[in-house]
Amino acid sequence: MTFLETDVQGSDHVCHDLMDDLTAIEDGTDESREFIGNAHSVTLSADGVVLQALHVAPDASAEPTASAATPTDETQTYTAPLKHFREILEDWEAFILDDQLDAPMLDDDIPV
Numbered sequence: 001m002t003f004l005e006t007d008v009q010g011s012d013h014v015c016h017d018l019m020d021d022l023t024a025i026e027d028g029t030d031e032s033r034e035f036i037g038n039a040h041s042v043t044l045s046a047d048g049v050v051l052q053a054l055h056v057a058p059d060a061s062a063e064p065t066a067s068a069a070t071p072t073d074e075t076q077t078y079t080a081p082l083k084h085f086r087e088i089l090e091d092w093e094a095f096i097l098d099d100q101l102d103a104p105m106l107d108d109d110i111p112v
Contacts, residue, residue, distance in 0.1 A: 003051055003078075004092050007037025015093040018042070022086050049085040051078040 008014045014037075021033035025044050035042040036054075043050045053076040080088075 002053075003037070003040045003042075004088075006039040007035075008089075008092060010096045010099070012093050012097060015089050015096075018089055019086060022082055022089075026082060044082065044085075046082075048082055049078075049080045051080075052076060 008018075018035060021030075021035065021044050024030040024033060025046060032043060032045040034044070039054055041052050041054055043052075056076055
């Protein structure tokens, strides 16, 4: 969810670009694709999708180190099959497009 909110946000263009990347992997046009967003990197390959946080909040009890910004905890990495990731993107795209249709600014365009 954090990936969708921070990296894809309300952009159906990003959704389409990621779905185009998925298609390229699925049809064999490309072996892998990568997307770097605001807070996550996404690597797509025939093996599936690996989504990884770019920044990990350092442990407050630990002293800061150079490795504090490197994700090492498994909770910072999400893996999924290509099909599942496509379904998530399609659902998010439907959500943001529906939200755009419900935007209050559009109410001014409706004749009364």
